[in-house]
Amino acid sequence: MLNKGMSDETVNLGFAALADPVRRAIIARLSRGPATVNEIAEPFEISLQAVSKHIQVLEHAGLVTRTREAQRRPVHLNPDALEALTAWIDGYRLLHEQRFRRLDALLAPDATPAPRKEPS
Amino acid sequence: MLNKGMSDETVNLGFAALADPVRRAIIARLSRGPATVNEIAEPFEISLQAVSKHIQVLEHAGLVTRTREAQRRPVHLNPDALEALTAWIDGYRLLHEQRFRRLDALLAPDATPAPRKEPS
Numbered sequence: 001m002l003n004k005g006m007s008d009e010t011v012n013l014g015f016a017a018l019a020d021p022v023r024r025a026i027i028a029r030l031s032r033g034p035a036t037v038n039e040i041a042e043p044f045e046i047s048l049q050a051v052s053k054h055i056q057v058l059e060h061a062g063l064v065t066r067t068r069e070a071q072r073r074p075v076h077l078n079p080d081a082l083e084a085l086t087a088w089i090d091g092y093r094l095l096h097e098q099r100f101r102r103l104d105a106l107l108a109p110d111a112t113p114a115p116r117k118e119p120s
Numbered sequence: 121m122l123n124k125g126m127s128d129e130t131v132n133l134g135f136a137a138l139a140d141p142v143r144r145a146i147i148a149r150l151s152r153g154p155a156t157v158n159e160i161a162e163p164f165e166i167s168l169q170a171v172s173k174h175i176q177v178l179e180h181a182g183l184v185t186r187t188r189e190a191q192r193r194p195v196h197l198n199p200d201a202l203e204a205l206t207a208w209i210d211g212y213r214l215l216h217e218q219r220f221r222r223l224d225a226l227l228a229p230d231a232t233p234a235p236r237k238e239p240s
Binding site: 014 | 128131132133134135136138139140141144147148150151152153197199202203205206208209210212213215216217219
């Protein structure tokens, strides 16, 4: 496997964290800059406690981190962890594409397009 | 949200499907070419039925498709669905990066690197 130094468990947690629309909306919010839990929770109709739990899932997956700044504990996006997940997907997607390009080259060495077959 | 035409449910299913190491190993296998369920199951120590269920999860998420070729029903990777998931992640990752580049430009207009502070 092309694992790019990530453990299976880290990849499991990362993708599982992204499989929820509230957590993805939190990622979208944090892409515009760090925010406190209260600021993040503001547009959601769910409880502050529920939002806080979603942030914990993202933090456990390494997708966000929390810092301490005076009285605030803003949540920050971790772009490296997001990049590691896209790198995992893209590794196999590109392998698949390369294979198809090689097949195309084998099947059409003179680059003449095959006549299109109409559906019957 | 930058949803690239995918429904929330499709994105949920896609990431949830990738949150399992067996399903990711199946994706890795299919990146090298289509394969039947028997061929896919071969390297795994789990039952054929369990592998078949994992393939159904991937199929339901749109990450793989099955075709009928004579007596075979090979499973194929769907690279477009994988690309849609990376596009989702990368949209927000790049937004975040652009924001940091703008902040850097504001904080260091003369491009002089700040002296490195040694840990005390």
